Amino acid sequence: MNPDGPAPADLVITGGTVVNASHRQPATVVVSGGSVRALLAPDAPVPPAARHIDATGRYLLPGGVDPHCHIGEIVGDHAGQDDYESATIAALHGGTTTVVNFAIPESATESPVDCARRRLGEGSIARTDHALHGGLVRWEPELAGQITELATLGIRTIKMFTTYRGERMIEPETVLAVLRALHRLGGMGYVHAEADHVISDALALAVDDGRISAGHLPATRPELAENAAVAQVLATAQHLRAPVYFVHQSTPEAVAQVRAARRQGLRAYTETCPHYLLLDESVYDKPGAEGFVCCPPLRNERARAGLVTAALVGDVDTIGSDHCCFTLGQKTATKHDVRHMPNGLPGVETRIPAAYTALVEQAGVSLERFVALTSTNAARLNGLHGKGWIGPGADADLYTVDPAACRTTEAADLHMATDYTPYQGLTLYGWPEHVVSGGRVVLDEAGFHDPGPVGRFLETHPLDDALLT
Numbered sequence: 001m002n003p004d005g006p007a008p009a010d011l012v013i014t015g016g017t018v019v020n021a022s023h024r025q026p027a028t029v030v031v032s033g034g035s036v037r038a039l040l041a042p043d044a045p046v047p048p049a050a051r052h053i054d055a056t057g058r059y060l061l062p063g064g065v066d067p068h069c070h071i072g073e074i075v076g077d078h079a080g081q082d083d084y085e086s087a088t089i090a091a092l093h094g095g096t097t098t099v100v101n102f103a104i105p106e107s108a109t110e111s112p113v114d115c116a117r118r119r120l121g122e123g124s125i126a127r128t129d130h131a132l133h134g135g136l137v138r139w140e141p142e143l144a145g146q147i148t149e150l151a152t153l154g155i156r157t158i159k160m161f162t163t164y165r166g167e168r169m170i171e172p173e174t175v176l177a178v179l180r181a182l183h184r185l186g187g188m189g190y191v192h193a194e195a196d197h198v199i200s201d202a203l204a205l206a207v208d209d210g211r212i213s214a215g216h217l218p219a220t221r222p223e224l225a226e227n228a229a230v231a232q233v234l235a236t237a238q239h240l241r242a243p244v245y246f247v248h249q250s251t252p253e254a255v256a257q258v259r260a261a262r263r264q265g266l267r268a269y270t271e272t273c274p275h276y277l278l279l280d281e282s283v284y285d286k287p288g289a290e291g292f293v294c295c296p297p298l299r300n301e302r303a304r305a306g307l308v309t310a311a312l313v314g315d316v317d318t319i320g321s322d323h324c325c326f327t328l329g330q331k332t333a334t335k336h337d338v339r340h341m342p343n344g345l346p347g348v349e350t351r352i353p354a355a356y357t358a359l360v361e362q363a364g365v366s367l368e369r370f371v372a373l374t375s376t377n378a379a380r381l382n383g384l385h386g387k388g389w390i391g392p393g394a395d396a397d398l399y400t401v402d403p404a405a406c407r408t409t410e411a412a413d414l415h416m417a418t419d420y421t422p423y424q425g426l427t428l429y430g431w432p433e434h435v436v437s438g439g440r441v442v443l444d445e446a447g448f449h450d451p452g453p454v455g456r457f458l459e460t461h462p463l464d465d466a467l468l469t
Contacts, residue, residue, distance in 0.1 A: 009037060009049040010439055016055030016400060018390050020062065021372035029060060031396040034439035038392055051441065053434055055400050061371055062390050063097030063397030063437060064352050065378040068247055068271060068320025070344065071101045072122065076167065078342035082325040082417035087348055088127040088455060090415040092442050094349040095432040096321075097128050097397035098379070098387050098458070102159055104135030104168070112136055112158070113149050120153070126455030128437060129395075131382055133190055134158040136178060137168040147181040154459025156187030156383060159247070162229045163196040176236050183242035186462025188267075188381070190245045193229035193254070194221060194296065203339065213336040214289035217297045218281050220338060223251045226296055230254045234261050234268060243267035243463060245381065248322050250276045250296040252306030259315040267463075269317045269381060272307055274354035275345055275422055277319075280304045283422075290331040291420050294322070295343040308363050311373060318378045319355050321347035328420045346416045350409065350423055356401075356430025383461035396439035399432035407431060 011031040018027045018039060028040040030047055046052075071087040073080045082090075084101075091099055101123070103116040110118075112134050123130050134150045136158055147158065160175055161168040170178075179189045203220045206212055211219065230246060234257060237244040249255050249270050261268040275294065280301045283292045292298060310316050324344020334340040347354070352374055359365035359373070371388075379388030386395040409423040435443035440451050 006047070009047055011051045011053065011396070011436065011441065012046060012049035013053045013055050013060065014046060016058045016060040018060045019367045019371055020389050020391070021368055021376040024368065029390065029398070031436065031439050034396055036390060036392055036394045036396050039390070053441070053444070055434070058400040058402055058433065059367060060390060060398050060400055061095070061367070062375040062388050063399060063435070064095050065098045065100070065375045065382070065384065065387050066091065066096045066321050066323070066348055066351055067100045067318050067378040067382060069099045069101050069323045069348055071099070071323070073102065073104065073324070074106045075342060078326060078330055080325045081327060084123050084126040084130070084455070085453070086415070086417045087323070087325065088130070089448070089450065090349040091128055092435055092437055093415050093448065095352040095399040095435055096348060097435070097437040098130065098384065099128055099348065100131045100133060100378070100382055102133045102135050103155070104159060105137050111140060112146050116150055116153055116155055120457060123455065123457055125453045127451055127453065128455045129458050130455055131384060131458045131460055136160050136170055136174070138170060139174050143177060144181050147178065148185065151185045151187065154457070156182065156185060156460045156462065157190050157245070158182060158187070159190045159192065161192045162233065163192065163194040163199055165196050165200070169196055172232065172236065175233060176240065179237055179242040179244060180240050183240060188243040188245055188463060190247055191233050192247055193226060193233055195225040195228040195232075198222065198225040198228060212338055214293050214338060214341065215284045217284055217293055217338050218299070221295060221297050223253070223299060223303065226251055227253045227257070230257050234258070234266070237261070237268060238266055241266070245269045245271065247271050247320065248273050248276070248296065250299050250307070251303050252310055255307065255310045255315050270315065271318045271320045272311070272316050273320055273322045274347065274351055274358065276304065276307055277311065277358035278354050279422065290336070290341065291328055292345070292422055293331060293338060293341050293343055294345045308358060311359055312363055312365050312369075314369070316373060318381065319351065319373045320378070321351040323348035325416055325418050327418050345422050346418045346420070347422075349414050349416050350421060350428070352432070353428040353430040354423055357428045361429045381463070383463060384458055385461060396436055398436050400434040401430055402433055403429070405429070405431065405433070
């Protein structure tokens, strides 16, 4: 027994209000050994600690879990400009302390397992904890064996595309086989859902009319294509009674289909992105439209407002950044032709502030629901134990927010490996003042403190049948 009492904590945070997905409470947070040791009543004696942070008037939110990042990914002739180091440093500046990257094969000879092993090695320089989704871009020999081997590596989710024929698209029969195999292993399919035949025809019509620049992007990937593909994949999942997760949903109709399936007992989940909640297709009418080329494209104001409402009432489960770190130079080097322009927006750093602004500041979404959308649900749906909540035994990942503070977004002030942001000049709320990752204070009033390559690869656990209601 230690006659002098327990050892001092590593960190104590006083004066703040802890917000979890279930509730909020004023509390003193005690951190030791990378975990939350205790939540104490505000009037309880403050234990000794190596460091103290006064969070009076601030909210303490669980560190963000970004379920959708493309870090250092090569798509055709276009290479993402970041790596695990730069991407996770940027993530920490924005309050995200866990990222889930994709292992999508980048050549005709690379198998899903080979790609996953390569990505595991690349993650050794990460500053945050990180997990992986597998990827499938074609039928693979011994497909069931590949999926089983991914599970042994700690990867139980696989991304599939219903579009990009000849590049990444897989056929409905393969979607069925993957959903079935994952279900048996306690995993889940992640689906980029757009009907390729609709997109191909819309694009051909646009080319015939000479409408192939970034300003015409929405017409080449209509809402109908997304809604139709979601319906088809849901039918497959219902046939199998297998769980399914739809990435970057951009239309209220697609979200409504998923929610309706859930009400019928299917474990079906919706992810959307901050840019679909905060921006609309009017950006394509302005100079610099190339900077907003993403897939699916930004939608009209009706759709944007509908997605916000869906998030407000609980029909959206997670918010992922869909971070793709291309530069404006890469986008404009394609002679203004959307057929060859790299899709994707940089967003791992701005995910939380952009979503906070659209949902909490502008729409009145509760902080509890915001925490669920940006942290808790993504942790649960990816089987990441210890993430997504603040309480005894949780990983010590959290950030503080001054609800009244905001700042104008400038690309030059951000830390992603690109030269622009789609939120340039916009006033965003929800920027973290302090960020604690793995018990380390990595951001405070003195600036950023690089923790070095301390990020752990997190194996994902089998899904719980009662994850979300």
